[in-house]
Amino acid sequence: xxxxxxxxxxxxxxxxxxxxxxxxxxxxxxxxxxxxxxxxxxxxxxxxxxxxxxxxxxxxxxxxxxxxxxxxxxxxxxxxxxxxxxxxxxxxxxxxxxxxxxxxxxxxxxxxxxxxxxxxxxxxxxxxxxxxxxxxxxxxxxx
Amino acid sequence: xxxxxxxxxxxxxxxxxxxxxxxxxxxxxxxxxxxxxxxxxxxxxxxxxxxxxxxxxxxxxxxxxxxxxxxxxxxxxxxxxxxxxxxxxxxxxxxxxxxxxxxxxxxxxxxxxxxxxxxxxxxxxxxxxxxxxxxxxxxxxxxxxxxxxxx
Numbered sequence: 001x002x003x004x005x006x007x008x009x010x011x012x013x014x015x016x017x018x019x020x021x022x023x024x025x026x027x028x029x030x031x032x033x034x035x036x037x038x039x040x041x042x043x044x045x046x047x048x049x050x051x052x053x054x055x056x057x058x059x060x061x062x063x064x065x066x067x068x069x070x071x072x073x074x075x076x077x078x079x080x081x082x083x084x085x086x087x088x089x090x091x092x093x094x095x096x097x098x099x100x101x102x103x104x105x106x107x108x109x110x111x112x113x114x115x116x117x118x119x120x121x122x123x124x125x126x127x128x129x130x131x132x133x134x135x136x137x138x139x140x141x142x143x
Numbered sequence: 144x145x146x147x148x149x150x151x152x153x154x155x156x157x158x159x160x161x162x163x164x165x166x167x168x169x170x171x172x173x174x175x176x177x178x179x180x181x182x183x184x185x186x187x188x189x190x191x192x193x194x195x196x197x198x199x200x201x202x203x204x205x206x207x208x209x210x211x212x213x214x215x216x217x218x219x220x221x222x223x224x225x226x227x228x229x230x231x232x233x234x235x236x237x238x239x240x241x242x243x244x245x246x247x248x249x250x251x252x253x254x255x256x257x258x259x260x261x262x263x264x265x266x267x268x269x270x271x272x273x274x275x276x277x278x279x280x281x282x283x284x285x286x287x288x289x290x291x292x293x294x
Contacts, residue, residue, distance in 0.1 A: 080251035091240035105265060136244035137294045139229040143218060 043094055043119045046127025054125050061112035066125065069109070073132040087134020093126035210280055212250060212287025220285050223273065246292030253286035 055066040066085075069078045074085030085093060099105035100114035101122070117125075227233050227242050235242050245253065259265035261274035261282075277285070 077249070077252075080249040081255060083248055083252050088244060089241040092243045095235075095238060095240040134244070134294060135247045137246040137292055138231055138233075138244045139221065139225055139246055139289075139292075140231050142229075142246060142292055143222065143225070 043098075043123040046090060046094075046123035046125075046130075048124075048127045048131050051124035051126070051128025054121055055128055059113045061115070062109050064109065064113070066113070066129075070129075074129040075133065075135055084135055085129040086132035087136055088130060090126040090130035093129055094122055097122045097125065210283035212283035212285070214284070214287040214291055216281075217284035217286070217288025220277070220281055221288055224285075227269070246289050247294065248290060250283075250286040250290040253289055254282055257282045257285065 058065050058068075067074075069082055070085050071077060074088075077084060096105065097114050097117060100107065100110045101117055103111070105111075114122075224245075227235075228245055233242050234240065256265065257270075257274050257277060258279075260267065260270040261277065263271060274282075
């Protein structure tokens with residue numbers, strides 16, 4: 001389990017500092033789009049097929065699978081409070097799941113869903129949902 | 144000895160910069176349209192009928208009172224989002240990941256996300272700072288605009 005360092009907790013303390021770093025980082029954003037799902041967060045490469053299988057596995061605590069609530073391709077959330085996942089950046093999806101797993105982001109269902117996921121399962125799920133059609137977009141050119 | 148001062152000075156400078164919204168129109172101080180108190184779960188459970196009379200417009204709110212978002216206002220308010228969400232493939236750092244695509248998410252999801260950032264129950268330094276400046280109506284407006292976007 002190569003969990004992320006406790007940057008979250010430290011971030012509370014050094015929030016202004018992190019904020020400064022975040023600002024300093026503004027201006028870039030290399031869109032270097034190499035191959036598929038290779039993670040910079042220390043996760044293994046994601047595998048779409050395995051992710052699709054995993055997405056239908058019922059969570060022990062909730063009795064729900066990913067697709068039960070987010071839709072088969074991640075684009076039909078059961079409830080408006082659930083996000084669309086289809087086509088979302090895989091590395092953001094990985095980040096979100098790691099945050100839920102590690103207790104740094106909380107949601108009644110998601111915290112339980114993610115609690116026992118391995119790094120590989122998270123990478124696979126992210127790869128699968130990122131590969132689906134999307135209804136999302138960034139804000140480039142929307143104004 | 145001088146180092147703490149240097150750090151303090153640079154932090155102060157950064158914070159001062161951060162407090163200047165990149166786009167002027169972002170702060171059209173919306174009159175404080177506070178939502179009706181949302182924590183009425185216990186009351187409504189006791190006597191739905193009288194509770195309904197007492198609070199004519201209060202739906203059985205699950206999320207912060209459902210304000211009607213104005214997408215035109217949201218368009219203005221979201222110029223400040225472009226620095227990160229308006230750049231294709233823009234990456235957050237520490238940790239590194241591309242910031243999420245948020246156009247096209249549901250208004251409810253977006254409202255919840257911004258509200259949680261504002262409260263600090265969802266954590267991200269930049270997003271928490273951004274959300275601090277938004278009223279409930281601002282958040283509803285932003286959510287209305289973003290949710291109407293299509294790929």
